[in-house]
Amino acid sequence: MNDDEAIERSLAGDQAAYEVLVARYSALAHRTAFMLGAGDEAEDVVQEAFVKAYRHLPGFRRSSPFRPWLLRIVANETHNLTRSRGRRSELALRLSATTSAAAPDDPEGTAVAGDRRSRLLEAVRRLPERERQAVVCRYFLQLTEAETAQVLDWPVGTVKSSTHRGLARLREEVGNELA
């Protein structure tokens, strides 16, 4: 069952069809909520987002893709959550413990690469909120400019400029040299 069929059946009241959509996108929705700042409350955000998405399904434009539409709701829920906390959303990202794609014959090179990754991540974390959101969407979530615009509810021009400014700042912070 593709997305469109699942949506059509969901609209007709078939909740099993909607479950297919939920199952299909729950991992991505979770990753998105987590990376946009929901942290350990990503699970709540995702559940809430799917409930809302179902209620708003009649307003979904069938000719457009479901994925960014859903992620927009996830982003919105995350935003509401972080706003209710009354502070800037935290980017609670860590490098996973197994990241060092270790080259056994080059321990020094491995260490340098690991250090650069940590510095880059730290620099992303310190970006102004808008730039950080743009960078997270474009690179960590690998969304297109158009998808990012839809998910963050910004004009495409704002996505472009925020990404550009974010990259410039990162370049300033960690330099251009590749490890």
Next chain:
Amino acid sequence: MNSREPSDDLEAELLALGDLLDVPSGPPPSDVAAAVRARLEDAHGEAPDPLRSHPPARRRRRARWKVVTAVVLVVIAITAATPQGRAAVVRILRFAGIELRVGDAQPKPVISVTPLPYEHTVDQDGLKAEAKFPVRTPKALGEPERTTVSDRGRVVSMFWPGGVRLDQFDGGLDPVLFKKLGPPWPDYAKVGPYQAWWIQGAHPLGYLTRQDGTEIPLRQAGPTLIWQQDALNYRLEGVKTKEEAVRVAASLG
């Protein structure tokens, strides 16, 4: 290294970094699907936007995967916010496009009066042309004295003599208005099959814009009934008692 455009290198590094990040895996997709289904079935498709409590009430996540109705959630949130529960805790409840910020003390009243963004009076033709949703009038009140449209068709307000007004708006995904409340806590009510909340005292009312969450304090509002019906949000202000407000609300044509 200098043969490539530096930004390309950086972009490639960021893409690679994204794959190396430690994102806790959520619950299994089938669990999420089951939990969502349970909530939807529970709401019978007619309940308003689920009300949400916020931290620390959102802590016991696993337990919440079980079926909990929107109403129960709200009642829990309100109970938790009472002074007996925990002092000075503010809960945020979202219902019918309105964010209720419930504190344990009376909020400072808003002295100024600010109109809604772009609010202007319209006649019948203007109303039809500008409102972004089908507008209804409560039969119990008759024709309004005056009708305004605000925020580019997003909010329609009708006014009757004696300070009675009905605001109707399409909240979309976000709350449009916020209310700051102290005790007494909002009172649960029903308008026909729809859930509603009755806020009996005067309270500060404000407007939240959609994009950046900027708040505009509007004015001190009188007693208000809020409810959601057919995906639209309604707030009836200025009717003196809950029973009368519910009667007016139920007459929406």
